[in-house]
Amino acid sequence: MLSVYDEFQPFITALRHPPCRSLLRDLSNQELAAIASFESVPNNQGSALYVTRIRSRSAAFTEIVYSMDEEALSLLKQVWDYLRWQQMIRVTARIGAHDKNPMIANMYVTRRYARIAHMFAANFATEADQDTADIVTVVVPEWHQRKILVFPQYRTTCILGSDYYGETKMATLRMAMHIAREELGGVGLHAGSKIVRVNTPRGLEEKGLIVFGLSGTGKTTITTSDHGLEAPEGVEVLQDDINLLLPNGKALGTERNFYIKTDNVMKQPEILAAASHSSAIIENCWVDDDGNINFNNHALTTNGRAIVFRDKIPNTSEKIDLDRVDAILFNMRRYDTPPICRLMSPEQAAAFYMLGESTITSAEDPSRVGQAKRVVGFDPFIIDNPHVNGNRLLRILRDNPHIKCYIVNTGRIGGRDGANMTPDVTFKAIVGALSERINWKYDDILGCEVPEALDIPNAEQYDPYTHYSREEYAQIMGALRKERKDYLVKFKGLAQEVISAV
Structure with a gap:
């Protein structure tokens, strides 16, 4: 007897490999930063600094999907019809150390929001592009409706209407934690x-x-x-x-690197130096009229964030x-x-x-x-x-x-x-x-x-x-x-x- 998922297998396949006009793959951090540069706010630190429309996780808009109903199918079909005319970016990343049988994650995002790909590639250890992956996250930030659909059976998350990077990061890691429980006995x-x-x-x-x-x-x-x-x-x-x-x-x-909150970073010297380095990627932090990043100014949000590189934090190694x-x-x-x-x-x-x-x-x-x-x-x-x-x-x-x-x-x-x-x-x-x-x-x-x-x-x-x-x-x-x-x-x-x- 076919399960609901077997019946809709073609739709799930499309979800894990979203249709698009063209797909950019194997881009370096520098190339991703260049594509996203039109959104970066100039600052004296020389960091990429992005301001998002959504500035926290959308827990109230998150649905765990076990059975496909007509409403979900209709929504997905609309998304795919839209994506067929869009250029997308795919980043393949490794969840875990290279020598410990790591999980492979693919993240897709529309090119207009290359900054999400830029942050994802900096946050995780990237791999050469792979067509198949253990975890798939599809991000369409410009979608008019905010909805995060989590498909645990197919290790896939579809993020619609949110351009907050934390949503993308945790969609990927939420699924990694689920796999650890369901498949690794951990x-x-x-x-x-x-x-x-x-x-x-x-x-x-x-x-x-x-x-x-x-x-x-x-x-x-x-x-x-x-x-x-x-x-x-x-x-x-x-x-x-x-x-x-x-x-x-x-x-x-x-x-590979850390995605930190910046609201209290001025009191954390170990983290402040890393957040103040030009390699940091800043999200939703204030830049004053003189071009200085002010982590203590919470006019945008108290949920300011930054990706900081581990080698800029004292007492870290590659381990x-x-x-x-x-x-x-x-x-x-x-x-x-x-x-x-x-x-x-x-x-x-x-x-x-x-x-x-x-x-x-x-x-x-x-x-x-x-x-x-x-x-x-x-x-x-x-x-x-x-x-x-x-x-x-x-x-x-x-x-x-x-x-x-x-x-x-x-x-x-x-x-x-x-x-x-x-x-x-x-x-x-x-x-x-x-x-x-x-x-x-x-x-x-x-x-x-x-x-x-x-x-x-x-x-x-x-x-x-x-x-x-x-x-x-x-x-x-x-x-x-x-x-x-x-x-x-x-x-x-x-x-x-x-x-x-x-």
Whole structure:
């Protein structure tokens, strides 16, 4: 019996190989920049700088398509009829390292929007043009209707009416993460990665680190920081955004260069130098009357972006994969927990992955500051069945017991006006955990382990019992635990051990 997809196979073939008047292939970065130069805003930095019509992801316009209906077919036919008269650009890119059986991705875009091809080719490692690919993304920014159609069965995304590069990037990586889950037995992680070399009781060791966190929780700051380490200790920065965790405890990187937010870049010296280099490709950032790029001026959007080249960021190399994951950090900007806590079990770690928790900031909603916000896996790009991701992470952690998991609080403790978790506090807490210099004790109210002491000035101000009595703290954490469990039970199919772990 033919499935709906078999019946419409010719249409899906057209989707993966869109018809067009002519196709430009194997263009260099310089050639793509030249085609897109008419859109670049002049600036003293000498960077390509583009201003888009759509300036953030179009989540509300995104549809996961499993069965083809007449409406979808009619729309696709209209798109193909239009594309038959258009010249398109195809960029073939590699998702992953060249020596690790990488996925191949083809991105098609109409020539009028060559800047998207320019950014895609700079973001990923390009390959010689290939007619077939594991992942296909078709971008028609000028389409009059905004709609993002995701076809997971055919590893294809059609982006209509959005010229925001982040939509194209994440369409490609969303599908790569889906393939990691469905075909590789792994799980895609919306997280940064690095190697930290630290002295442990056994001598100098390398620790592979995965860093989760919602926007504003310090994921990029932690990922790119050198933690104040001096040789022979140090760090090697691998990825800023997406990793693919495999069943054997390795993590595959996905991007050659980094696509960063610029709203806070002035406070991140490691990133600022790269964003200020002429090689950076800037998106939706202000240029003043004198031609200077002002990252602090958010008149266009607070979601300014830049593609920065990894060789312009300190402590990077050509390496993008983690051969061994040793530690996972869940960044949670809260107002009531210590700088770092160690989770007790794979079940607890899977629970906090599913919670994907942070708190609402004043910039988001002043009336709801401190309230929890949750995104499963810290990842708004999971295509379907998020409980499968949680169960998969649980299995990987059980099969790789050497992986330690931690909660990192990058907010405050003692309420909204409590002690601030400065980056220095966070960096020292992480190094203390990785170097095994922290002695841990179980906290029955938090339900996990906390440091007996931290090697930081005024360490007592980061102890919750400096700010709360045991009774007060038990009441706060008890209410939070109930809230968390009520959230987790909504995921049908999630392992009961995960739900019980909070």
